[in-house]
Amino acid sequence: MVEKTMKRLSYDKSALIETLHTAQETFGYLENETLKFIARRLKLPYAKVYGVATFYHFFRLKPKGKHTVVVCMGTACYIKDANKILEKLENRFNIKAGETTKDGLLSLISARCVGSCSLAPIAIYDNKAIGHLGIEQSVDEAQELLSC
Structure with a gap:
């Protein structure tokens, strides 16, 4: 699929983002x-390809876990303790934002x-948005995902 995408776009350098999308969807x-x-x-420098892949948050360089929790860190969320929610989840599951637990x-x-x-x-738990989230509730919701 990746080669097919690049060929369809004539191997043009501007095909980079679409090619990265195809590769991620495939693998x-x-x-x-x-x-x-x-x-x-x-025919692009590796540094450019890597730079684009790491700049955009929707590209992943590591396999994604079976379940995903996305914590919003926007201004409105941050001033209402989103940083503490993220920290609580990191501590509970022994991972940092951007990581996956060892069991996947x-x-x-x-x-x-x-x-x-x-x-x-x-925060978004496997595509289910939960607003007005409390710090302890954030861990409970994640635990519930894992029990399914």
Whole structure:
């Protein structure tokens, strides 16, 4: 699929983001060897491909967990203790934002803004948004995901 996408776009350097999307959809994440392959085929420096892949939050360089928790860190959420929610989740599951638990069950992500300021603080648990989230409630919701 990745090669097909690049070919369809004539191996143009401007095809980078679409090619990265295709690679992530195909493999689940962007492995280092995949980034090198894309760089060679599009005749781009590896640093540029890696830079684009790490700049945009929707690209992943590691496999995603079975479940995902996204904590909004936008201004409205931050002033209502989103940083404490994130810290509580990090401590409880022994991972940092952007990481996945060793058993592959939970990925924890921080987002700049999820666009639901009136529900601050908000987190998204496997595509289910929970607003006006309490610190202890944040862990309970994550535990509930893991029990399914």
